[in-house]
Amino acid sequence: AQTVTQSQPEMSVQEAETVTLSCTYDTSESNYYLFWYKQPPSRQMILVIRQEAYKQQNATENRFSVNFQKAAKSFSLKISDSQLGDTAMYFCAFNSPGETGANNLFFGTGTRLTVIP
């Protein structure tokens, strides 16, 4: 079974500063996908960024970027120029085409991020 670990239950950051959320995962697959999802207090979960394991280049979406270390099975999320609207739960998730139930996403326990004005 796949496991996704987020070791930081809560974090805070000053507005306009940079914060990094950690995620590690365990898999024997070589081809897989990693995601960061954001769940604001309104509860609608939305995709922030995704990374394909066969791509060495780290994904970037505006102020959000990842540091993907395949050998270390690490997938951290960096949020630059933090904004109040970034306050949310952030979930790291994993998906592998090679696994049974190939549509399934495996989630971590989440990190609650608070942006302080």
Place this chain on the structure above:
Amino acid sequence: ETGVTQTPRHLVMGMTNKKSLKCEQHLGHNAMYWYKQSAKKPLELMFVYNFKEQTENNSVPSRFSPECPNSSHLFLHLHTLQPEDSALYLCASSQERTSGYNEQFFGPGTRLTVL
């Protein structure tokens, strides 16, 4: 309506009640999912439907009964629940994946409280 919608947003029920949660997706997807979200635990996948056929049932107790009448609608029928079933229930949808990644789109959830 756009995206994935869920009704009701909040539900309080007794252990002997029968209720249903509804999910509807307006994205043209053909795979739908039910998740249970409890505090300090990873999201738990409960059921997966691909093209209206159930393809995954993660050892969910029979007091939870899913129904997928078409690729746009998904229900979760609840009966004789336990207090530990209180949680946020999330519905999601995606394209049934033959290759590439699986991006799931989530609804806002139903906050269920079992008394």
